[in-house]
Amino acid sequence: MNSLHYFISIFWLINLLASIIQYQVAVCSTRNVPNPINVTKHFSFPDFNLTNNPLLVHSIRLIGNAKFSTKKGALQFSNEAKGKDIKHQPGRGIYSFPIRLFDPSTNTPASFETAFSFQVNNSTKNQTGFGGGSALTFIIVPDEFTVGGSGPLVGMLNGGICENDYKALVIDFVTRMKPESGDPTNNESNNLGTTLSTRIINVSDVGLPLKDGFVHYVWISYDGPKKIVDIRLGAEKERFPFKPIFSESMDLSPYLNEYMFVGFSASTGNNNQIHSILSWNFTSTSQAFLRFPSAENCKSKISVQNTTTTEKKPDKKKSRKDEIPRGFFIFMAAVALSSIVGFSFILRRRGNAAKPNNSLEAKVDRPSPPNKPCQFTFSQFSFATRSFSEVEFLGSDTRGQYYKGKLSNGSSVAVKRFSGKFLNTYISYRKRLLKEIATISNVRHPNLVLVKGWCEDNNEIMVAYDFVHNGSLDKWLFGTGVLPWARRLKVIKDVADGLNFLHTKKLAHKNLKCSSVFLDLSLRAVLGDFGFVLIGAESKKFESLVSIGADVFEFGVLVLEVVAGRRRVEEEKHEEKAEERNLLDFAWNLHQTNEKVKLVDRRMGPLINMEQAIRVLEIGLLCTLNEKEGRPSMQEVVEFLLNRDKPIPYLPTTSPGALLPNKLK
Template sequence: MDYFCWFYFLFGILVSSNLGSSSDDKGPIGPVINVTKHISFHDFSSNNPRLNQDLTLLGSVIVSDGKKSIQIPDPEREGDDLKHLAGRAIYSSPIRFLDPRTETPASFETTFSFQFEVKSNSSNESTSDLGKSVGGSGLTFIIVPDELTVGRAGPWLGMLNDLCDDDYKTVAIEFDTRQNPEFGDPNDNHLGINLGSIVSTAAINASDVGVQLNDGSIHRVWISYDGRKRFMDIRLAPEEKGYPSKSVYSGLLDLSPYLNEYMFVGFSAATGNHTQIHNILSWNFTSISQASLRVPSTETCQNRIMLQNDTQSEIAHRKTPNSFFIFLAVVILLVVVLINLYFSSYKKDDDFDEAMTTLPEKKQRPRPPNKARRFTIAEVSIATRNFSELQILGSDEKSVTYKATMLNGCNVVVKRFLTQFFNTHGFEKRQFHKEIKAISKIRHPNLVPIRGWCYDNQETIVVYDFIPNGSLDKWLFGVGVLPWTRRFKVVKDLADSLAYLHSKQLAHKNVKSSSVFLDVSFRAVVGDFGFVLTSTGSTRFESMVSQTADVFEFGVAVLEVIAGRSRKSNPGERDLLDLAWAMHEVQQKETLVDRRMGAVVNLEQAIRALDIGLLCTLNENKGRPTMEEVVEFLNMEKPIPELPPGRPVCLFPYSSTTGLCSGYACTAFK
């Protein structure tokens, strides 16, 4: 309460003043010294007794005895499924990288050797295909503020998590084997210097120094940084060629805005749709930072003893008034407490106090950043202002969605499932909760993170991140006009997210334009998961059916993005899916493209995307692709199969919502 805060504050001032502490407890600044840290790993073998103490492994990573290397991802644990994985190997102790008094970065030198092993994505991939540098995604040398966070997979290279705020300082040198134009990558064989961002401050073509990063060779890197001059030098060469005479990068670079006083150093790597194993074979690191010593205090114990013997009477003389002042201060504080108690009894907020009394008092163990957790009903109730109607964002037959603010100030979205929804449909809550927990563990740049859940008092609640730019349907059918480049990026982002979910044997089950959200940079993130279980007894079969339905719903969403109108037609308007197939039959698909975008539409790209959308709405046994194939179509990595002249007609009961057919055969095309 307030009076306790005042009591401790005033009492602290009183005690400190009576102890006679000086205004500068640390004393005057002394001489400057160098603080040196040295790390050395000749190789990475589990026989090294200090390896477990000196290295922190996060995510999909292992120390391989066979290769005597750090391997990211872990091929032993993941088997053949090495897609969309990220891992980190971090030196366990923090290292001083910045002198906060002078804002001078530490100087450091590091050298390490690495090797990329390209792995095929499927048994159908031939050896000749592997020689085409299809590996991904890459490795980074990182300096990060904590030893808990694992970055995103795919193009994020495990070095950065887009959920981290601007205060999450990081420095990285990336060795990237995939080209991601949205991040400004020049090619699929480059180095990049990343300062607090996934977009490189400087990018260098590795081919310029005769290096192909994923050719299977062992390469060595030398990085040196002069903190006082703010100058960095990077050299790269095949291991057998030794120290190169020419730098890959050499120039002025101020790291101080991206450093804390103490940070962690190590490596991160990731895979995306294409895979490779990133081996770190050896590592040496030395840092030197400047620190100012402080002059030792003259206030020693011996001095006090001597002073006491010499001035006993004077000290006794000073004690009397000091004791009187302490007594007087305590009396005043007691009066303040009583007055505060009297007036505070008239100030109550019944709803807030009632909720606060139910908050758990026990301390929770520290959790890694952004990890989903279980919330209490009291926390959710406070965040939604006791589920106030003013906080409602929307509702449907199974849930009500609220905008909420947690006690730490973070804005979230709370989805509260209705009890009658479970009773009416006969869903088993335990399995429902199991699915929520499974999806809450998933992290992908194009999926809205689940912050947690709540199962208290018969409630089933899911807590998501709040995306301030709103849902895609508002931008397509309401405010503004999204240009084609943004729309095509939305289609690709949506495909990537679903492909990742399906690779984890999960499904979204609610793919529609209102479930796709746009962040501040207009990147698409998919949320509002369906969590709807079928009545089938087989989880494997249920997952397969749901993934097929996801593909169909994705196809419809693509048509809406291109046409700029909802499939739910207005009175007198034709269903968008039927209209799209009709325009395909008469070869007039270009008439579907939203005219509001003007002449700056890449028509060829739009028609290709429309064909992919139609392909996704085929009956499941008539050529409907998987989301992995859709990603390849969109990235021009695979030709699109020829569409049938008309939409297939199904003889069996057929859902126009999911595109699922209850039979195993369909009639010929129209």
């Protein structure tokens, strides 16, 4: 009889809880969808005079051959101070902070308005007649550090870029025809993700030639919800043109990321020309929802809060209706809780009666911290990578393949799947490999990629890293675009900090190269793709003696690659001398002749601090010395980079030769 009563009570409790859940779901489903809020960004530059506004250097990022002209109080392209010839000079002036221009939740582009004044002048040096340059452009681009080619590429793109990889909006003000697009002179044109114009307007037809040397005023607006572009051009600042030179429906959504950078780009070609931006203001308004963690489950739930700031008077009729179900819900929850506590007490007393008095209670399983690495199964990684699909394939090396994946908790990862050939060849290293993966997984540092977990299942070994969205450093150094010197120096310092931290923990990276350094969303450099086991080491003692020193050597070579903007071993070219193909040998040869300045990547433009770059090069060469000849520790390297006044030890004038066995490089 007691058992019957027990099961009836359990059945009643289950039905009660089911009713409560149904009620709560019904209440949640009837809630109104919140209204979006407007996110507004505004800035204004009446002029670009550094004397009046010294903060300009922080607000506007100059790239390539852009500069602030003190004489004109203007943002100027190109840079006459470089020398007599200013042909083929690209440059950009970008507002340093990203602007929210797209709401991914509603797929709605932002609305924005911008007004600026500009002037196009003939160069005063070695120029006969007015030949015109290439173009001045207003741009919306995904980053604030890329500068493209000169001439018709107007500092926007390089010849080999894939248009789908570079989202951009470009509004050209052209004074010389671009042959590949057939653009007429004196025109305004719109480019979307390419240098080829999608819309062309000859402004000479409306009596506004751009190369007359006068100041011109531009008003550009875009209505995001209606998707209408409006462009007006005038000769007077205070007189807003009644009629636009361009006004059409245009959906910019495919060419916008959530956050973009706005600014100007210009270049010269075979003819010299000076483009000046004299004033600029910009305002954008985008829709957004304010989100906050739900009290139900802060780890995995996101709920949307109605962010309307105006408080409405409560509806008395509605509130009275709401009081009854809310009170009923609280009452039923209290009844359920009391029932659970009562049943638990009864079952516990019965259990204790059946146990001896000295019995120990079982330990309660507690959830692990959210960032703690854990062991996964083969099926979990297979599901995350869609059965290791070619669509998710990222690349491969001698040790395995890399796949992008998404775990069940929604986090993006990069899964390294060690190849069967590698595991079978070095089968004796299997236990050491797993041990090192587990060790690295528990190491935390801002300049190290987080290891999410690993897998030893189905006769395979895999490791999952936190996915870094901006990709590896080699794509930025050797691909399209140019990283400015300030970014490169920051990358070198970040890598040094990450390596130094590993070495203080008696650990080593063992696989340092440009493809193992990644840039996160804030362009901070982080080390990933660890080498784990040092293949070829005959003993752990040998490995501990060599691996940290090998890291320092590889760091030195990486420094040379970053400063020079070229790979450690270049492909053979007809115009390149054989002794210049190996970057390390070439660097030592230039050091011997005191010509290290030739190694610095000239694509970075005039803003590079050459004295600083040479010092960094010398630090890189110092790291490639034999350990007996003065190779520094990473702690010393960090001090050299942070303290410019700290002298660098003497460098020999001859190359140290074969520094390490090939298997350790």
